[in-house]
Amino acid sequence: MEKIPIIRPTLPPVDKLMPKLQDAFTSGQITNARFVREFEEKAKEYLGVSNAIAISSCTNGLILVEKCLGLKGEVIVPSFTFCATAHSLVWNQIKPVFVDSERASCQIDPSRAELAITDNTSAILAVHIFGTPCDIESLQTIADRHGLKLIFDSAHGFGAVRRGRPLGGFGDAEVFSLSPTKLLVAGEGGLVATNDDELARKIRIGRDYGNPGDYNCEFIGLNARMSELHAILALETIDELDRNISRRNEIAAFYREKIDNIEGLSYQKVDSDDTSSYKDFSILVGDGFRLSRDSLASKLLNMGIETRPYFYPPVHKQNAYAYLDPGSFYLPEAEYLSERSLSIPLYSHMSDGEAERVILALEINSLG
């Protein structure tokens, strides 16, 4: 039987890209030109924000946002996330202060975030885990109360909706990823969305070395431009996004209904007013299940079903962060999530038959 991968990018037929690629090649403009502008316009409309700035990656977008907001000292961040969330801070000489997550939502716990604030805190960097909006309003209230910036690593979240509003316009800025494991695919790429025009101006300069146009650099920037080739692919995949999100939600609804009947397994809670992009569908393997998370993963693999323990290890326990004295962080929920969560296959062109095979395999492994 054919293997079911954890994720597979949903790509347009290459023929669809040819006319625009031909234009780019004919004009000789192959980076940060007409198609990048066109993509930025389209993304801006989609997200309903005043600025959308295409970047070479989400990681670089985060680095630039933090730099251009002038963040320093400490920034509060979850540990149950992808490593790049925290890496972006360290590239800016900022200390990541890891706080715990909530078990049901898998999201940063706002009350824990507030407790971690000190005189050195300059911002909260939250994440919309698995493409599900986090508790934005509580975080904004806390940020306002303490005079902090609030930014979102929205790598997973393009197309997700919080109480009727698309992600992208919340906090000081949101940063999306367009890499192949995400829904909106440019090959590699990122996008900064913000309603702060001055921040947007700086990011545009910052992605171009810090050069405002006269080579008299305003600050130390990066080369974080998006190429035209990447923008051409993004322009195609953004048109398919809504269809892909609804297909993922259809499969997720099927998964939820079936998993409700399997003892010991649970899944991320999504507020009933929200729409998740379902970048990932992650299950939690609890004590009531007869196998550990890792044994379940290897049984599934033997049945041709690929899974990933997103996110393991938690960031504060990774070798790169040993210098922060990981023992000083008390993060029981993040550690629980990290040890128990397992992302199961979900991609936009997954067939009903494939989703049924995933469920059947979970059901078989739940029986003695």
Ligand SMILES: *Cc1c(COP(=O)(O)O)cnc(C)c1O
């Ligand atoms: C993928 C991912 C990133 C990094 O995105 P790139 O575009 O690869 O730089 C950052 N944060 C989270 C939560 C991610 O999943």
